[in-house]
Amino acid sequence: MNTAVGRSTRDPNRMLPDDRPVHDWYRFVLSFPPHLVRHCLDRLGVTPGQTVLDPFCGTGTTVVECKKAAIESVGLERNPMARFASAVKADWSVDSATLADYADEVARRAKSTLAEQGIDDWSDLPLLAEDGSIPASIRTLEPDRFKLLLKNSISPIPLHKTLVTLDMVDRLGDIKMRGCGRLALATGLVRSIGNLKFGPEVGIGRIRDDASVVDIWHTRMRAMTDDLQSLSTCNGAYAKVLQADARQAADVLPPRSIDAVITSPPYPNEKDYTRTTRLESVILGMIKNLKELRALKKEMVRSNTRGVYKADDDDATIRSNTEIARIADEIERRRVAMGKTSGFERAYARVVQLYFGGMAKHFASLRTVLRPGARLAYVVGDQASYLRVMIRTGQILADIARTLGYEVMGIDLFRTRLATATREQLREEVLLLRWPGRPEGKTK
Numbered sequence: 001m002n003t004a005v006g007r008s009t010r011d012p013n014r015m016l017p018d019d020r021p022v023h024d025w026y027r028f029v030l031s032f033p034p035h036l037v038r039h040c041l042d043r044l045g046v047t048p049g050q051t052v053l054d055p056f057c058g059t060g061t062t063v064v065e066c067k068k069a070a071i072e073s074v075g076l077e078r079n080p081m082a083r084f085a086s087a088v089k090a091d092w093s094v095d096s097a098t099l100a101d102y103a104d105e106v107a108r109r110a111k112s113t114l115a116e117q118g119i120d121d122w123s124d125l126p127l128l129a130e131d132g133s134i135p136a137s138i139r140t141l142e143p144d145r146f147k148l149l150l151k152n153s154i155s156p157i158p159l160h161k162t163l164v165t166l167d168m169v170d171r172l173g174d175i176k177m178r179g180c181g182r183l184a185l186a187t188g189l190v191r192s193i194g195n196l197k198f199g200p201e202v203g204i205g206r207i208r209d210d211a212s213v214v215d216i217w218h219t220r221m222r223a224m225t226d227d228l229q230s231l232s233t234c235n236g237a238y239a240k241v242l243q244a245d246a247r248q249a250a251d252v253l254p255p256r257s258i259d260a261v262i263t264s265p266p267y268p269n270e271k272d273y274t275r276t277t278r279l280e281s282v283i284l285g286m287i288k289n290l291k292e293l294r295a296l297k298k299e300m301v302r303s304n305t306r307g308v309y310k311a312d313d314d315d316a317t318i319r320s321n322t323e324i325a326r327i328a329d330e331i332e333r334r335r336v337a338m339g340k341t342s343g344f345e346r347a348y349a350r351v352v353q354l355y356f357g358g359m360a361k362h363f364a365s366l367r368t369v370l371r372p373g374a375r376l377a378y379v380v381g382d383q384a385s386y387l388r389v390m391i392r393t394g395q396i397l398a399d400i401a402r403t404l405g406y407e408v409m410g411i412d413l414f415r416t417r418l419a420t421a422t423r424e425q426l427r428e429e430v431l432l433l434r435w436p437g438r439p440e441g442k443t444k
């Protein structure tokens with residue numbers, strides 16, 4: 001593959017302006033771009049009538065792009081926020097005019113409730129007492145939920161306005177309109193209402209003591225209705241998104257139902273997807289307490305040291321892989337030599353083993369759901385960040401897949417990035433596989 005995939009020349013990972021409709025309703029900062037999905041559809045020879053799976057569906061780039069191309073698709077995603085976003089983005093059956101009326105009414109009522117409390121949506125902190133304390137009438141989350149938020153990720157007044165708006169979103173319209181309303185609020189929270197910044201990891205940026213919420217939400221709703229209106233003549237294709245663990249794909253998908261896989265799985269880069277989505281997940285009530293957060297982390301492929309547990313055993317499946325053992329040993333050797341002793345540093349070698357073990361389980365589980373001859377595209381990147389040990393993710397996943405009976409069609413280069421720590425070029429690649437099927441009766 002050429003590094004310049006599609007029409008984008010400067011940064012191939014950047015979404016093209018024409019692709020904004022629907023994709024932009026809610027998106028991870030580093031989601032792969034829609035034109036890369038189109039490229040993969042082409043590369044794998046997918047045609048209407050076939051079914052595409054994205055087992056790590058994230059914010060739904062694959063399913064939305066398949067729908068635009070009239071190709072049926074299924075997504076699996078374990079994070080409830082990302083699953084919800086993908087499901088809303090994959091459903092274009094909402095009538096745009098009715099949705100616009102709903103949005104107008106929600107905005108009108110939310111503003112009038114705030115006005116009764118003496119709050120203007122664009123106000124400049126009229127409610128703060130002289131000592132800066134927050135009046136008791138300002139709403140907040142119950143303590144168990146509040147403590148899940150990253151510290152200072154949202155200020156009290158914007159949180160109050162958000163909860164008032166959310167009440168109206170949930171009170172009016174039908175379930176689909178509320179879904180659109182909640183998603184618009186989620187994106188508003190991440191981009192303009194809260195204090196988050198992405199660089200690309202989530203952190204706390206400028207603290208906004210106040211922010212417009214209702215108007216921000218309303219603007220996002222208008223963009224959604226415009227997109228739905230412009231797509232109203234497009235047939236789309238059936239798309240569904242299940243909340244499921246990709247390591248257990250065979251539990252939720254029928255045998256031999258998938259013709260192609262296009263996905264960007266996590267990789268061992270310390271990214272914690274439950275953290276990236278924490279603000280909106282907690283405010284929308286998708287994670288209510290620490291117990292639920294832990295349960296969620298346990299069903300995700302291990303890719304960061306905050307999500308590793310004593311009983312984890314995904315690494316059992318890759319014990320005989322000498323390259324993974326070599327990388328884990330090298331990380332551990334450098335850690336000890338450098339006298340690094342924090343919990344994070346001690347856990348890193350194990351994360352790498354658990355990660356590849358989890359991916360091995362995923363590849364194994366997919367085998368029954370793939371049609372013989374199915375083709376697969378995995379967009380993955382090299383890692384060199386921690387203790388400067390290079391991890392050639394695509395190459396290792398290719399070896400794992402081969403041992404499980406897949407054919408490796410190739411590894412295409414998508415783009416390269418310079419690793420600041422090592423000054424080495426890190427490759428982002430598309431690993432291409434083929435599932436040949438197996439002799440009848442053979443299940444293992």
Ligand SMILES: C[S@@+](CC[C@H](N)C(=O)[O-])C[C@H]1O[C@@H](n2cnc3c(N)ncnc32)[C@H](O)[C@@H]1O
Binds near residue numbers: 028057061062266
């Ligand atoms: C690199 S992101 C995918 C981004 C996606 N291509 C998009 O368009 O937004 C990887 C996703 O895998 C999800 N994930 C991690 N472990 C999972 C598992 N065991 N089953 C399903 N999804 C999982 C994460 O929540 C995250 O959304």
